Amino acid sequence: MIKNPPIGEFSGELKPYGKQLPVENRRLKVAITIPAKNEADTIWSTLHSLASQVSKNGFIDPEEYEIMVLCNHCSDNTLERCLLFQELHPDFPLYIFETQDPVINCVGAARRLIMDLASKRLKGNGFIVMTDADTIADKYWLDAYLNIMPSPTDLVCGIIEPDLKDLNKEAKHQLFQTRKYLDLVTRLESDLFPQDHDPWPRHSHNSGPNMAIRNSVYIKLGGMPPIACLEDIALYQKVISNGYKVKHCSAPIVTTSCRSSSRVPGGFGTQIKNWSNSLQESVEGLEKLTERFKAYSEIRSYYEKPSNGLLNSFCKRLHFQPSAMRSLLRNHSRSSSLIIYLEQVLKYHTPWNIAHPNISLDKAIEQVSNHFSNFSQTISSYSSSR
Numbered sequence: 001m002i003k004n005p006p007i008g009e010f011s012g013e014l015k016p017y018g019k020q021l022p023v024e025n026r027r028l029k030v031a032i033t034i035p036a037k038n039e040a041d042t043i044w045s046t047l048h049s050l051a052s053q054v055s056k057n058g059f060i061d062p063e064e065y066e067i068m069v070l071c072n073h074c075s076d077n078t079l080e081r082c083l084l085f086q087e088l089h090p091d092f093p094l095y096i097f098e099t100q101d102p103v104i105n106c107v108g109a110a111r112r113l114i115m116d117l118a119s120k121r122l123k124g125n126g127f128i129v130m131t132d133a134d135t136i137a138d139k140y141w142l143d144a145y146l147n148i149m150p151s152p153t154d155l156v157c158g159i160i161e162p163d164l165k166d167l168n169k170e171a172k173h174q175l176f177q178t179r180k181y182l183d184l185v186t187r188l189e190s191d192l193f194p195q196d197h198d199p200w201p202r203h204s205h206n207s208g209p210n211m212a213i214r215n216s217v218y219i220k221l222g223g224m225p226p227i228a229c230l231e232d233i234a235l236y237q238k239v240i241s242n243g244y245k246v247k248h249c250s251a252p253i254v255t256t257s258c259r260s261s262s263r264v265p266g267g268f269g270t271q272i273k274n275w276s277n278s279l280q281e282s283v284e285g286l287e288k289l290t291e292r293f294k295a296y297s298e299i300r301s302y303y304e305k306p307s308n309g310l311l312n313s314f315c316k317r318l319h320f321q322p323s324a325m326r327s328l329l330r331n332h333s334r335s336s337s338l339i340i341y342l343e344q345v346l347k348y349h350t351p352w353n354i355a356h357p358n359i360s361l362d363k364a365i366e367q368v369s370n371h372f373s374n375f376s377q378t379i380s381s382y383s384s385s386r
Contacts, residue, residue: 002035012113012208013101014070017079018086020067021095029126030065030145030212035110039133040076042257042382043069046133047085052207053090053142061094065142066121069133070114078156080132107230111208112224117225119215129154129211134257135209136163144251145212152197154217154244155236156253158210167258174280175258177361179204185289186248192293193300195246202281204250206341207257208232217244241340282358286367291317291329293344303335318342319351 032050036043050067053060082096097114104110111130117373118128127145131137141158148156164172182204190200218224221242225234238248284292295317302310314328315322332338346352359367 007133012104012109013115014097014099014117017096018083019090019210024123025063025066025121026123027061027063028066028122029124029149030067030129030142031121031126032067032129032131032142033111033114034069034131034133035072035107035114036074036078036082036133037072037107037110038074038076038078038110040074040078041080042134043078043081044085046135046137047082047094049137049139050142051085051089051094051141053137055143055146056141060142060146062091064146066093066095066118066258068095068097068114068118068121070110071096071123072104072110073100074098076332093346098196105299106226106228106231108228108234109355111225112226113230115218115224119218120263122215125214128215128218129212130208131254132209132256136255138253138255141252141254144249144253148212148247148249148251149309151247152245153247154214154241155245155246156212156252157203157206157236157248157285158212158254159250160205160207160210161253161255163255164258171258174361177365181283181361181365181368184351184365185284188286188289188368189293192211192290193296197245198247203250205248206233206246210252210254211236212252213239214244217368236305237340237343241337241342243334255325280361283361283364285356285359285364286371288356296335296342299338300335302329318346319355321350344348 034046039046047067047069069082072084079096079098083093086092086094086096088334090159097117099110099113102111115128115130127149129145145156145159160174164175167175186202186204187200190202190214201311201373208231213235221235223240224239225231227234236246295314298310298314298317311325314320315325318325328338328341332341
């Protein structure tokens with residue numbers, strides 16, 4: 001039995017199976033981590049996609065990556081399927097672990113346990129890559145991460161394509177509309193609150209099936225939050241809050257299942273179930289999004305050069321009292337930290353939501369689409385008149 005005390009106070013127990021990890025691999029650049037709980041129906045396809053990785057420029061060195069699967073409290077034959085795959089692919093750098101430890105009682109805890117082991121394996125400043133046991137990697141997925149590695153990027157978010165085969169008509173429509181809306185929001189944000197290290201065009205995906213974090217950043221942040229759900233989003237927010245650089249890159253691509261039988265409350269499966277039952281959520285419209293992103297831009301400028309004019313302006317936009325905002329400014333040493341905090345607070349900030357009530361998804365798409373359509377027409381007219 002291997003005791004693996006992860007970073008910080010969190011602890012758990014791992015039992016290795018099959019082929020054992022090499023003692024040390026200084027050439028290791030990417031450690032791919034997969035938490036799996038009762039994934040016997042999907043894990044084989046996931047592993048096959050990883051064993052089928054190729055490079056656009058030639059050969060992928062098997063010494064540069066490892067795949068670590070954690071079978072977490074499985075009551076099916078997920079572990080046996082992994083071991084069989086390992087036996088049939090002896091040269092594939094796959095390593096399998098199991099835990100029945102009661103402290104590993106949620107997906108966040110499981111993901112943290114296997115990511116902490118990956119962190120210890122990376123002697124350089126490589127990537128700890130996250131994916132899921134119901135997810136299929138594009139054949140150039142690993143190559144994409146290896147190519148991104150030399151860039152000054154701390155967290156990479158890749159494209160996540162949904163597998164639509166199990167969705168009913170209503171769920172497909174809502175999924176399409178939601179992704180359309182998020183792409184429009186991302187474009188608007190890039191216009192009003194641009195990020196030099198993450199410019200438009202970029203996507204809006206930022207979750208566990210396709211993310212990679214720099215090992216040094218993972219260590220400095222104290223590891224994955226071991227929470228019951230949305231642990232990937234929590235890590236993403238933590239990275240931004242601490243001022244690290246995030247890149248939404250279109251090169252790493254995966255396809256993930258759209259099962260409505262959610263493994264965790266509040267996850268993607270719950271959203272799929274709501275869509276399948278024709279339950280729609282209200283979202284921010286154009287005016288609300290515009291005011292929010294303009295306020296964020298002013299907050300960033302304020303941290304660079306404080307002024308009462310800027311303070312009063314973003315307080316007015318967000319419907320905050322300046323005295324309350326001054327207190328928040330004292331508690332947050334960087335603009336990114338305050339903005340991540342406001343992302344959560346504004347959802348429940350009554351004056352803000354009375355001034356800008358959420359609207360239907362379809363109406364919001366119409367508003368933001370018209371904004372860009374009108375903007376394009378204005379630019380075209382201006383260009384023609386010159």
